[in-house]
Amino acid sequence: MKWITIKRHLRDSLRSLKRNGWMAFAAISGVAVTILLVGISLALVFNVTKLSRDVENDVRVQVLVEPKTTSKQKDTLKSELKEIAGVKTVSYSSKANELKKVVSQYGNSFKMFGGDDNPLNDVFTLKAKDPQATVKIAKKAAKIKHVAKASYGGDQARKLFRTMDSVRNWGVAFSVLLLIVAIFLIANTIRITILSRRNEIEIMRLVGATRWYIRWPFILEGAWTGLLGAIVPLIIIDFGYASVYHAVGRQLATSGYSLMTTSQLVWPLNLTLILIAMLIGAFGAAISMRRFLKV
Amino acid sequence: MLKLLNVEKQYPNGVSALKNITLTVEQGEFVYLVGQSGAGKSTLIKLLYRELIPTKGFIQINDFDLRQMKERQVPQLRRTLGVVFQDFKLLPKMTVAENIGYALQVIGKSDTEIETAVEQVLEEVGLAEQATHFPDELSGGQQQRVAIARAIVNRPKVLIADEPTGNLDPQTTQGIMEILQRINDSGTTIIMATHNQQIVDELPHRVIEIADGQIVRDEQGGQYTHEVDNDKKTSAR
Ligand SMILES: Nc1ncnc2c1ncn2[C@@H]1O[C@H](COP(=O)(O)OP(=O)(O)O)[C@@H](O)[C@H]1O
Ligand SMILES: [Mg+2]
Numbered sequence: 001m002k003w004i005t006i007k008r009h010l011r012d013s014l015r016s017l018k019r020n021g022w023m024a025f026a027a028i029s030g031v032a033v034t035i036l037l038v039g040i041s042l043a044l045v046f047n048v049t050k051l052s053r054d055v056e057n058d059v060r061v062q063v064l065v066e067p068k069t070t071s072k073q074k075d076t077l078k079s080e081l082k083e084i085a086g087v088k089t090v091s092y093s094s095k096a097n098e099l100k101k102v103v104s105q106y107g108n109s110f111k112m113f114g115g116d117d118n119p120l121n122d123v124f125t126l127k128a129k130d131p132q133a134t135v136k137i138a139k140k141a142a143k144i145k146h147v148a149k150a151s152y153g154g155d156q157a158r159k160l161f162r163t164m165d166s167v168r169n170w171g172v173a174f175s176v177l178l179l180i181v182a183i184f185l186i187a188n189t190i191r192i193t194i195l196s197r198r199n200e201i202e203i204m205r206l207v208g209a210t211r212w213y214i215r216w217p218f219i220l221e222g223a224w225t226g227l228l229g230a231i232v233p234l235i236i237i238d239f240g241y242a243s244v245y246h247a248v249g250r251q252l253a254t255s256g257y258s259l260m261t262t263s264q265l266v267w268p269l270n271l272t273l274i275l276i277a278m279l280i281g282a283f284g285a286a287i288s289m290r291r292f293l294k295v
Numbered sequence: 296m297l298k299l300l301n302v303e304k305q306y307p308n309g310v311s312a313l314k315n316i317t318l319t320v321e322q323g324e325f326v327y328l329v330g331q332s333g334a335g336k337s338t339l340i341k342l343l344y345r346e347l348i349p350t351k352g353f354i355q356i357n358d359f360d361l362r363q364m365k366e367r368q369v370p371q372l373r374r375t376l377g378v379v380f381q382d383f384k385l386l387p388k389m390t391v392a393e394n395i396g397y398a399l400q401v402i403g404k405s406d407t408e409i410e411t412a413v414e415q416v417l418e419e420v421g422l423a424e425q426a427t428h429f430p431d432e433l434s435g436g437q438q439q440r441v442a443i444a445r446a447i448v449n450r451p452k453v454l455i456a457d458e459p460t461g462n463l464d465p466q467t468t469q470g471i472m473e474i475l476q477r478i479n480d481s482g483t484t485i486i487m488a489t490h491n492q493q494i495v496d497e498l499p500h501r502v503i504e505i506a507d508g509q510i511v512r513d514e515q516g517g518q519y520t521h522e523v524d525n526d527k528k529t530s531a532r
Binding site: 002206211213 | 344372403445
């Protein structure tokens, strides 16, 4: 395509976007809400995927020691734990140490549980040679004397994922619904454009403009609508994620898991959303063109 | 060159508008299509620029085989044709020059090409002064001249006109006919549907008469009505 032709298409499409005024604004808003929801769902999906991979690779088993176990008994316990097949390392953290972690996470109000009131357990953290072995190790460790409880990495996390899964499914379903609304709104503005330009279209056809020459301005107008609709939700998502990352990320830190960093998430997500927005626009335009543009 | 062989056109609603049309037009000819309203003139014209597709038969124009032609080749055919209508079909928000230039713009011509071509064609139809006027500032005859200018600005081999003087008074009509004659003199084939008897009789060319979807007369330098009919009319008076 010649540069002059591209320039004419760009000008035509932007001009009619402006001319459509409120109709275009409604379509842009429709895209904005859709992209916001799709963006949140995608951010969730990306992070769930990352976290479940983290969990799958988690080699840790937590062994809680019964209260009132003497330090001698704990020494024996430690060597017994070391004996379990598949265990690579064993490390110890006292209940006072555990309380410190809680206080740093949830605040000073937990400080009152210090000393003899400390309800927490001393903890041995085992590391398995490979993640698959954690379930067996946890089972064996649970049977050893003075062990209150043994849990393998991520059985908590898995419960969390089930909730997140359903949140995600609802998000996706709702996004699809909004997607349809947005496409419909765009199709509607393009229909208006096509009808208002039908005399021009007739002349174009008559004098031998190609079908694609006639179609381009409408596709572009749809794509602009999508692009303009993406701006506000992208800003919200980018800033929103940054603060979610700070808030949630700190809590996750002590568990050894982490969210995707802002720079890991934001650029791929932004590009994906812009692409989706422009495709929604082009698709909406295509629907109207099929029905009203007989070329 | 233009060739139709056993062409039939039936509309989806069952109306058989053209039956068994066979005709040949050489490059540079001037042909009147005459016949009563509803005879099938407009249908034939639409077949020529492939607004309609024949139900049966073979059509060839400027080396395009319209029966074999794919939808995406239609623009190429139309670039070798110019079409003019009774209602001008000008775009009201564009000036005279823009209306004409538009025809070149949408087939990808550059601004400088367009400027030169528009200037020249406006000269040819005698509207150089009105280049920056809008259609509603012009008389009907002037508007039709703009439409003709738009149709010939890409220098088509064939100019097709469907009742181009249908909305014009006799004096304006004469001006339009002079322009068409000049275009024809420069080698462009002209096919013009009309039921204006005066034009045909005063500017004699080949006459093809259609009645009820069929060619009933094809006469070089013919009159609007067949001589026998003329005699009848004269004697009846
Ligand atoms: N789009 C159409 N659908 C159905 N019938 C049509 C259509 N256009 C024209 N006709 C019919 O075809 C016949 C020829 O019409 P037309 O070609 O317009 O004649 P003319 O131009 O000579 O007046 C008429 O009977 C007319 O009613
Ligand atoms: Mg007609």
